[in-house]
Amino acid sequence: MENKLRLHYAPDNASLCVRLTLEELGLPYETTLVDRSTSAHKSPAYLALNPNGLIPVLETPSGPMFETAAILLWLADRKGQMIPAIDAAERVQSIQWLFWISNTFHTSLRMLFYPDKYTNADVEDFRAVTRNRLIDQLTMLDQASTVSWRDSDEASIHACYLAPLLRWCALYGGNTEWFDLKQYPNLLSFARRFEQRPAMLRAAKSEGLGPTPISAPSPCCPPEGVAL
Ligand SMILES: N[C@@H](CCC(=O)N[C@@H](CS)C(=O)NCC(=O)O)C(=O)O
Numbered sequence: 001m002e003n004k005l006r007l008h009y010a011p012d013n014a015s016l017c018v019r020l021t022l023e024e025l026g027l028p029y030e031t032t033l034v035d036r037s038t039s040a041h042k043s044p045a046y047l048a049l050n051p052n053g054l055i056p057v058l059e060t061p062s063g064p065m066f067e068t069a070a071i072l073l074w075l076a077d078r079k080g081q082m083i084p085a086i087d088a089a090e091r092v093q094s095i096q097w098l099f100w101i102s103n104t105f106h107t108s109l110r111m112l113f114y115p116d117k118y119t120n121a122d123v124e125d126f127r128a129v130t131r132n133r134l135i136d137q138l139t140m141l142d143q144a145s146t147v148s149w150r151d152s153d154e155a156s157i158h159a160c161y162l163a164p165l166l167r168w169c170a171l172y173g174g175n176t177e178w179f180d181l182k183q184y185p186n187l188l189s190f191a192r193r194f195e196q197r198p199a200m201l202r203a204a205k206s207e208g209l210g211p212t213p214i215s216a217p218s219p220c221c222p223p224e225g226v227a228l
Helices: 015-025 044-049 068-079 091-113 123-143 157-169 185-194 198-207
Strands: 006-009 030-033 057-060 063-066
Touching: 006 015, 015 068, 015 157, 015 198, 044 057, 057 068, 063 068, 068 091, 068 157, 091 123, 091 157, 123 157, 123 185, 157 185
Parallel strands: 006 030
Antiparallel strands: 006 057, 057 063
């Protein structure tokens, strides 16, 4: 597998979660920029890889793969790292939270970023409701006692998934005043720890994410491509 991974990415997109995981695992990979300025993710060539027209795709020796959580889980299981083993007791909570990050938190963020895909009603009303849901979700995650990966120095796919999502709360989806990471002390500690990791530093350089990309992010300034 080592020589045959290709990440289709755009800077500061969900592909960042995959890049971080590849970097943490030390797997060689190549990248192909998806040019969002021309909606390249809606082109026939890209739709052949991911018919949803969403970023990311990871090309693997077994074919192209979409859905961030699925890609992260596949990578972790291949290497036997960054997630508890299949028969470990901790796997139960681990899988639970991975799906929560994907199905609940990431999906709520998509509703904030792309409200017109989810409602015909007033977009700002919809965003206000979504922000309240996100605050509840962040509070729950901050206070949860079954998220050892949140407080650990060990690499995990959960951390690689969550860190970009926290970053985006501060940057995208209209008015960002609703989001104050200091309100979530455990998540703030997580962010400060995560952004020191060599994998994050390398990804930040590749995608122009600045010096404090998770705890106090600034808009990305990538060497190639655009975020939106
Ligand atoms: N459920 C998908 C969501 C991916 C996603 O939201 N990707 C964004 C970029 S961060 C995207 O492609 N947006 C373009 C669009 O929605 O048309 C996954 O986890 O891979």
